[in-house]
Each structure stands twice: as structure tokens, then as C-alpha cells.
Amino acid sequence: MQIQKRIVSRFWWVWLVAIAIVVFVILATLEFAPFLFMDELMNVDLGRTILNPKTSWSVAWMTEENKPVYLLTYLGPVLQELSYQVAGELGPRVSALIGAVAAATALVGWLLARGTAKIAALALGIAFILDPLFVQAYTTGRVDGWAMALCLSSCGVLRYVALYQLQGHSINRYVFLSSTLAVLALFTWPSAGFLIPLILIEFLFLLKKKVSLSGSWQDAVVPAASFITGCLVTSLLLLVPIVPQLYDLLGSMIEALKVNLRHGGEASDQGGGGLSITASFIEILRVLKFTPALLLMALLGVVRKRQPEVLIGGLVAVLLMMSTVVYISRVQYLLPYLVLSAATLFSFKTVGHKASLINTSALVLVLFWSVGLTIIARTIVALHKSEERNRELISRTARSMIGPGNHSVALFNSFEFYYAGRSLGWKMYAPYKPAFADISLEMMQRSLSHADYAIIPQEHLTKEFEDLLKDEGMYLAGAYLFYKEPYEKDYVKDHSKTTNIDRVHIVYRILRQPYGPYRLYARENKSAS
Numbered sequence: 001m002q003i004q005k006r007i008v009s010r011f012w013w014v015w016l017v018a019i020a021i022v023v024f025v026i027l028a029t030l031e032f033a034p035f036l037f038m039d040e041l042m043n044v045d046l047g048r049t050i051l052n053p054k055t056s057w058s059v060a061w062m063t064e065e066n067k068p069v070y071l072l073t074y075l076g077p078v079l080q081e082l083s084y085q086v087a088g089e090l091g092p093r094v095s096a097l098i099g100a101v102a103a104a105t106a107l108v109g110w111l112l113a114r115g116t117a118k119i120a121a122l123a124l125g126i127a128f129i130l131d132p133l134f135v136q137a138y139t140t141g142r143v144d145g146w147a148m149a150l151c152l153s154s155c156g157v158l159r160y161v162a163l164y165q166l167q168g169h170s171i172n173r174y175v176f177l178s179s180t181l182a183v184l185a186l187f188t189w190p191s192a193g194f195l196i197p198l199i200l201i202e203f204l205f206l207l208k209k210k211v212s213l214s215g216s217w218q219d220a221v222v223p224a225a226s227f228i229t230g231c232l233v234t235s236l237l238l239l240v241p242i243v244p245q246l247y248d249l250l251g252s253m254i255e256a257l258k259v260n261l262r263h264g265g266e267a268s269d270q271g272g273g274g275l276s277i278t279a280s281f282i283e284i285l286r287v288l289k290f291t292p293a294l295l296l297m298a299l300l301g302v303v304r305k306r307q308p309e310v311l312i313g314g315l316v317a318v319l320l321m322m323s324t325v326v327y328i329s330r331v332q333y334l335l336p337y338l339v340l341s342a343a344t345l346f347s348f349k350t351v352g353h354k355a356s357l358i359n360t361s362a363l364v365l366v367l368f369w370s371v372g373l374t375i376i377a378r379t380i381v382a383l384h385k386s387e388e389r390n391r392e393l394i395s396r397t398a399r400s401m402i403g404p405g406n407h408s409v410a411l412f413n414s415f416e417f418y419y420a421g422r423s424l425g426w427k428m429y430a431p432y433k434p435a436f437a438d439i440s441l442e443m444m445q446r447s448l449s450h451a452d453y454a455i456i457p458q459e460h461l462t463k464e465f466e467d468l469l470k471d472e473g474m475y476l477a478g479a480y481l482f483y484k485e486p487y488e489k490d491y492v493k494d495h496s497k498t499t500n501i502d503r504v505h506i507v508y509r510i511l512r513q514p515y516g517p518y519r520l521y522a523r524e525n526k527s528a529s
Contacts, residue, residue, distance in 0.1 A: 032510075046069065061431055080095060080143060089419045096137070103149040104125045106156060108125035110155050114159055116346050131374075132374065133332040136329070143188060154199050157181065158175070179230030281322060298339075300358070301344045305345065346363070395420045402520075410430070414455045414518060429447045441465070444468060469521050483513050
């Protein structure tokens with residue numbers, strides 16, 4: 001009962017105030033960093049294709065199969081599409097922010113259930129929601145926050161049951177609920193799979209406690225059966241809405257999965273293969289450099305507390321991650337592991353004897369790093385020259401380029417036209433490929449077969465692309481330059497010139513002068529507005 005008294009104490013008032021401040025600051029700057037990335041539009045457009053399975057266009061177009069991508073994990077994309085329909089362009093980002101708050105709250109509740117001191121749980125929760133790796137996801141409209149919230153809630157339920165409900169009759173209901181939350185997470189976004197080791201850690205802890213209480217392994221059978229039953233029942237219920245399309249879409253789902261695996265693109269024109277094992281691991285370390293304080297504190301927790309299950313779970317997640325295309329939006333799923341390891345330094349027993357100066361200093365450093373970067377540095381960067389990222393620039397250009405109507409438009413590395421194109425009634429095509437992979441000539445050719453127009457940033461236009469456009473019967477219909485004094489991005493060509501300000505722009509995905517210059521190509525029988 002001690003943990004229950006703590007949860008309903010004044011702690012939650014402090015948490016609500018802190019989270020309200022965070023939400024206010026993020027909302028205040030959400031409009032000033034509006035450049036549209038592939039991550040955001042993918043969440044939205046995947047939801048659109050799920051709700052409209054007979055659609056004939058998509059910006060996640062499987063060029064070999066000549067159909068849109070369909071994901072089995074449809075809950076997150078549908079949520080973002082509905083958010084867009086209700087609240088417009090900012091809807092998906094607001095939805096993602098709410099998901100981030102839910103994830104941080106679930107994390108704090110889980111830490112409290114594990115015996116973390118209130119002040120440490122509060123600080124780590126704030127550090128989590130303000131961590132640069134997590135912020136870049138929910139401020140660009142990704143659904144990772146919702147997936148994490150469900151996984152961490154599942155962990156919290158299992159820990160609560162293991163400590164306070166083992167002798168009650170409601171244990172099986174709680175275990176069933178936990179498995180339901182886990183399956184919901186996987187149906188929200190596939191990257192939730194990186195957090196499954198955490199759920200298994202808590203489930204094994206529950207079974208161990210159950211066996212130690214009764215002295216018989218047979219008493220672990222019923223909870224295990226409840227967990228498996230919950231997974232099966234929830235999966236079947238979530239498959240019911242897509243059963244009519246499941247058979248036809250199964251091949252597309254498998255191909256989409258292969259594209260996201262490390263070697264998924266080597267055998268097809270859906271995009272280039274991933275990194276090697278070594279390069280993938282180095283990429284994970286390169287991304288984690290943006291959260292060094294939390295990483296060092298997690299390592300301190302591993303060394304001083306020696307909790308092998310947390311270390312093993314983290315290593316399993318890393319291995320799973322290295323089997324896919326590694327990039328920042330996947331590496332962020334290591335954050336709960338880092339926070340959990342750091343939290344072991346602040347158990348109730350530890351606090352009872354006062355936390356060491358090293359532990360306290362590390363916690364202050366973690367909080368200082370996340371607050372300093374996200375609340376201060378990011379806000380300054382977002383507000384500085386925000387007029388350069390005004391989405392109205394794209395809307396006006398889209399109207400002057402092609403105008404409203406049922407036009408077929410290929411978007412090659414020009415995803416920022418997606419929302420403007422939808423409002424104008426365009427049918428848009430873009431090849432589905434692994435993150436950051438180049439568009440091959442074959443992918444471009446197959447996409448152009450559906451389009452009367454093509455929008456391409458000048459920096460991505462090569463001689464081979466120009467020749468292909470000419471062979472496809474398309475001519476240069478216009479060039480569009482947005483800025484009178486273009487900003488020289490030295491760090492793109494020479495990484496040795498990357499400054500700290502550049503790094504803040506990169507990690508938060510708030511780009512200087514992100515739009516254009518563009519080239520518009522049209523078929524011979526079409527003309528630009």
C-alpha cells in the first residue's frame with residue numbers, strides 16, 4: 001500500500017505542473033518548425049490508405065507491386081490521419097505531443113512502481129520527454145509516443161501486480177490487460193517491438209515472484225496462459241477490421257517489412273540495402289551522442305547496481321535494431337532502457353540512506369542537458385528566422401505551380417508539398433524506400449508512369465534524372481527559388497565545419513531555408529499555372 005499512497009500524493013500535482021510547462025513551450029514553437037519530413041507524412045498517408053484501401057495513389061508507393069504500402073500496424077497511422085482531418089496540418093503534431101505526454105506519464109508511474117524515489121522519477125520523466133531524440137519524433141508528428149505509452153503502461157501493470165496483487169483474485173485480469181496493451185502498441189507502430197524485451201523482463205519478474213510465493217512452478221502456468229490468451233484475443237480483434245483486405249494486402253505488408261530490414265532493398269528496386277552490422281552499431285552510437293548525459297548515467301547504473309536483466313534487455317533491443325535500417329527515430333527506443341538503468345541509482349532504499357553525490361550530480365546533469373537543449377536552445381532556434389519555414393510559402397508555390405484539380409504529381413524528395421497537394425486535390429506519388437536511401441532510376445521511372453507533373457529539388461536533380469524525364473516526355477515547366485540570400489549549408493559538404501548551432505538544427509529537424517529551389521516538370525500535353 002505504500003506505493004499507492006505515494007502515487008496519490010502531492011507528487012502528481014508537481015508532475016502536472018511540470019508537464020504543462022513542457023507542453024506550453026513545445027506548442028508555442030510547433031508552428032515555427034513546420035518543415036514536413038517523410039516521417040510525418042508517412043504516418044498520415046498510411047492512415048489514409050488504410051481508411052481508403054481502393055486509393056490509386058500514395059506517397060508510399062510500392063513501385064514493383066504498383067500499389068500503396070499497407071501496414072498491419074495500422075492504429076497509429078489511422079490516428080494521425082484522423083488528426084489531420086480534424087485539425088489540419090498541425091493535428092498530427094498535436095496528437096504526437098499528447099502521445100509523448102502519455103509515454104512520459106506511463107514511464108514515471110512505472111518507475112514509482114519499481115521503487116524509484118519520487119524526485120528522481122519526476123526528474124527522469126522530464127528528462128525523457130525533453131530528450132532531443134524523443135523531441136525530434138513527436139514534434140514532427142510521429143506516433144512513437146503512443147507506442148511507447150502503451151508498452152510502458154504494460155510494464156507498469158506487470159510490476160504493480162508482481163508487488164501488490166499476487167495473492168488476489170484479479171491477477172489474471174491485470175496480466176490480460178498488460179498483454180492487451182503490448183499488442184495495441186505493436187498495432188500502433190512496428191518499432192514498438194524494440195520495447196518488447198522490457199515487457200518480458202517485467203513478466204518474468206512476475207512469474208518469479210509468483211513461484212517464490214507458492215513454491216511451485218505450476219502456479220506460473222495460469223498467469224502465463226492469461227498473457228498468451230490476451231495477446232491472441234487482442235490480435236484477432238484488431239485484425240477483424242482489415243480482414244476483407246488482409247489476403248490482398250499480405251504481399252504488400254511483407255514487402256514493406258523487407259524494405260525496412262537491413263538488407264531489405266538489395267534484391268528489389270524498392271531502395272538500397274542497409275548498413276553493415278558494424279556500421280549500424282556505429283550509427284547507434286553516433287545518434288546517442290545527442291543524449292550523452294543520460295547515456296553516462298545509464299552506464300553508471302549498470303556498473304554500480306549490476307542489474308543483468310536491464311542490460312540483457314537493452315542488448316536484445318540493440319541487436320533487433322541493427323537488423324533494420326538504423327536511424328534516429330529508431331534509436332530513440334533505447335531511451336526507456338537508459339532511463340530504467342539510471343533509475344536504479346535512486347531506489348527507496350538508496351534514498352533512505354541518501355543518494356551519493358555522484359548519483360545526484362548525474363541526475364542534475366541529465367535534467368540540465370535536456371531542459372537546456374529543448375526548452376532553451378530549441379526554442380531560440382525555432383523562433384530565429386521562422387519566416388523562412390512558413391508553410392504558406394509552399395502553399396502559394398503549389399497553387400502557382402500546378403493549381404487545384406485532380407492532377408497526378410510525382411514528389412521526389414519534395415514531401416513538403418504533401419499537405420498543400422491534398423488541399424488542392426492532387427494525386428501524389430513517391431517511391432517507398434528505406435530511410436535516407438537514394439531514389440533509383442527504376443523507381444523514378446515507375447513513379448513517373450502515373451504522373452503528369454514532377455517536383456524535384458534542384459540539389460537532387462542529376463544528369464541521369466534529366467535524361468530520364470526527357471525520355472518520359474516531360475519538359476522543364478518552371479524553376480522556383482524561395483530565398484533572395486541563400487544560406488550556405490557548409491556542414492552538408494564538409495562535416496568539419498559543423499557548428500553547435502548546426503547540430504541543434506539537425507537533431508531537432510528545424511532546417512534553415514528548407515524549401516527549394518525546385519524544378520517543375522510537366523508532360524508535353526500539360527502546362528504549369
